[in-house]
Amino acid sequence: MRPTPTQVFQASTLYGAATLAAALDAGLFGGPAAARRVLLVCNNAAVPETTPPLSAMRGFERIATRFDQVLDWNDTIRPHHPRGWTPQPNDAPVWERMLRSLWGLGDTPVSLVVESVQVSPAKALTTIFAESDVQVYADGLMSYGPTRDRLPQTLGRRLHRFLHLDLVPGLRPLLLSELDVEPVAVPDDAFLRVLSELGEAARSDPALERACADRPTAVLLGQYLAALDILTADEEDELHLRMLRGAVAAGHRSIVFKAHPTAPWGHSRALAEAAAEAGVTLRVLDGPVLAEAVFERCRPQLVVGCFSTALLTAATYYGIPVARTGTELLLERLTPYQNSNRVPVTIVDFLAPELSGPPATTGPRAALGGGRRPAPAEVAALSELVRTVGYCMQSEHHPALRDGAAAWLRANLDDHTRRYFKRRRLTALALPGGGIPPGPRSLRGNPVARRVARTLRARERARR
Numbered sequence: 001m002r003p004t005p006t007q008v009f010q011a012s013t014l015y016g017a018a019t020l021a022a023a024l025d026a027g028l029f030g031g032p033a034a035a036r037r038v039l040l041v042c043n044n045a046a047v048p049e050t051t052p053p054l055s056a057m058r059g060f061e062r063i064a065t066r067f068d069q070v071l072d073w074n075d076t077i078r079p080h081h082p083r084g085w086t087p088q089p090n091d092a093p094v095w096e097r098m099l100r101s102l103w104g105l106g107d108t109p110v111s112l113v114v115e116s117v118q119v120s121p122a123k124a125l126t127t128i129f130a131e132s133d134v135q136v137y138a139d140g141l142m143s144y145g146p147t148r149d150r151l152p153q154t155l156g157r158r159l160h161r162f163l164h165l166d167l168v169p170g171l172r173p174l175l176l177s178e179l180d181v182e183p184v185a186v187p188d189d190a191f192l193r194v195l196s197e198l199g200e201a202a203r204s205d206p207a208l209e210r211a212c213a214d215r216p217t218a219v220l221l222g223q224y225l226a227a228l229d230i231l232t233a234d235e236e237d238e239l240h241l242r243m244l245r246g247a248v249a250a251g252h253r254s255i256v257f258k259a260h261p262t263a264p265w266g267h268s269r270a271l272a273e274a275a276a277e278a279g280v281t282l283r284v285l286d287g288p289v290l291a292e293a294v295f296e297r298c299r300p301q302l303v304v305g306c307f308s309t310a311l312l313t314a315a316t317y318y319g320i321p322v323a324r325t326g327t328e329l330l331l332e333r334l335t336p337y338q339n340s341n342r343v344p345v346t347i348v349d350f351l352a353p354e355l356s357g358p359p360a361t362t363g364p365r366a367a368l369g370g371g372r373r374p375a376p377a378e379v380a381a382l383s384e385l386v387r388t389v390g391y392c393m394q395s396e397h398h399p400a401l402r403d404g405a406a407a408w409l410r411a412n413l414d415d416h417t418r419r420y421f422k423r424r425r426l427t428a429l430a431l432p433g434g435g436i437p438p439g440p441r442s443l444r445g446n447p448v449a450r451r452v453a454r455t456l457r458a459r460e461r462a463r464r
Contacts, residue, residue, distance in 0.1 A: 005109040007035045008129075009067070010122060012042040012082075014057040014290050015309070016115055016139035018198060021063045022190040023137070023163055035111070038103065039067040042082045042121050043074050046227055057288040058208075059201035063194070071103060073121055082121040087128060095128045113137060117159070117176075118149045126155055136176060137163040140309035143173040143183075144386055145343030146394040151179065165191060167312040168347065170379035174390045178397040192317055199296025202289050211256050211283035212298040218252035219294055219314075220244060221305035222259040230333055230341070237270055239326045243304045244271060246325060246355035248278045252302065258294055259286035260308075295320060304355055306330060307341070307348040315352075316373060323355040324348050328419055337425045338393045346389050346420055350382050384408050385420065392425055409433050 007029060011017040017039070023029060024037075045051040054060060055070070064070050073082055076099070087095050100106065113135045114122035126134055136159060143164040151159075156179045164173055166185040173183045202208050220243040225231040231239065240257065247255055257271060275282035285294065291310040295303070295318050303314040306326040314320040327349035334342050351374060374382070388408045391401040409432040413421070418433070426434030 003106070003108045005035045005111060006038060006105055007111050007113060008038045008040055008125070009113045010040045010042060010073070010115060010125060011054065012044045012115065012121070013139060014054060014060060014063070014198070015292070016137070017041075017054065017060070017063045018194045018290075018292075019137055019139045019163070019165060019186060019191065020113065021066050022194045023186050024066045025193065026187045026190040028163065028184065028186070029113075036069075036108070037067045038069045038071060039064060040071050040073050040125075042072075044083050044121070048074055048081075052288040057290065058205050058293065059198035059290065062197050062201055069103075076102070077124075082124075083119065086120045086124045089127060089130075092128050092130055096130070099128060111135070113163075115139065116142075117155070118147060118151060126158070130154075132158070133160060134158045135161045135163065136181070138173070138175060139165065141167060141307070141312060141344035141347055142340055143175050144168065144171055144347060145340055146174045146390040146397055147176055147178060148338065148340050148394075150397065167309065167316055168351070168379065168382065169316070169373055170376060171347075171383055171386065174343075174386065174398070178394075188317065195292045195296060195313075195317065198290055199293045202293035202297055205287060205289050205293075207283075207285055207287050208289050208294065208297060211285060211294070214254045214281050214283060216252075216254045216256040216281075216283065216298050217301040218247040218250075218255045219291070219298070219300045219303045220247065220255060220257045221291060221303065221308040221310050222257060223306055223308055224260045225306070225330075230330065235329075239306060239329075240271055241274055242325050243355065244274050244278075244282070246323070247302065247304055248280055249356070250302065252280070254281045255283070256294060256298065256300070257282060257284045258289075258291045258310075259284065292317075305348075307345040309344070311348055311352060322352050324352040325355040331419050337422050342393060343386060343389060346386065347382065349419070350385060351378075385412075385417075389420055392421060392429060392431070395429055406431055 009020050011020060029035070041054040043051065043053045055072070077085060110129050110132045111134070112125055112129060112132050114125055115137055116122050117126065117134065117136050126132070134155070159176060159179060159181050162173065162176050162181045162183045163186055164183055166188060220240065222240060226233040226236040244255065255275065271284070272282060292313055295314055300320060303311060303320050303322045304325065305311045305322070306324065307330065311322045311324070315322045327345050330345045331342070331349065334345065384404070385408070387401050388405040391398050391405040395402065409426070413433045421433060423433065423435055426432070
């Protein structure tokens, strides 16, 4: 008799775990008897001890009912950090034997369902279980951007499906497309049912219930940009203050600030002082509650953020108007140009209206500002932009996109769209909008130029 296979689902956020739960409910992994299902939770925060683990989030216990077993990756590999550790390939068989024994897997076939396959902990798991098939899921806007690193062929051959949320209906993800991995959207209705479960579970959170009792009309979404060294702590505080001032200027008198779940503890008193000075009510939620639970329980009239995935969740799944702030600064600050956050920032900047600007009534920035889904023409325009940015980020992965990118730049590059591109990057790729290519002398120190020169010299010697 063939042994029952084991599916290991790796998750580091409640949003990601909710995505997996929705995919399971929709039957995308077969029926309950198809396999033994293990949920492997990870805490990838810079200092895991300072942030609540996934298992402590409100509603996690409901998500966990979909699985036969819940395991903790941090405890398994302690004292290694989940983001910084991958075993050496020669050590992988030893780790596999150890994990099979520790987790009670025996000799059963193991398949992996992981996030961010190019980095650990997913990279560690695919290294350890070197014979397993791999499916990837994305719980946010990064699914629309290109794969950050070239994946080994041995891993690429094992990838056979990519699951994602349809956050921008009609926009096709670029992630893993260079490997012809087929993207599959998790059904909206299944995801909404899971979010409703999480909202119901959040009833037990006293801080959230107190905040909802104030009938907040605006929710501000904090991020962790300082922790990622994208902004300084002072700049991030100022970004949050801009959100608050913009919401107050728009007439909102009861406001909730929802901190990012993996952001370091502690917030500047500046937000509270600014709210008191403006005479508005401000509630700060930094507990183990998902932003979507705030939308579900409080039903705000506006959600404000920089480039949080929750902005698109609010607009697409709840029909709540959203506004952005700080995206232009982020587009300038993100380094290198290939930074995986670039496409999420680009999408939000393109679709959402600026909080401090006049209300958008026509064009792409009305798409999310009115709480409606983008029209097909708007999605088509965004798709061309994302494919152009994606090519500029990872040109070697997507050579077929070059002609389209060049045509888009010739037709659309102006003072406004220039924010999505770096002149130096366009120059390096010899694309419209770039500068004059560097001369021979300045190319002497360029490793690519040296490699091309060596190849040409070798070919010349072979012909002699």
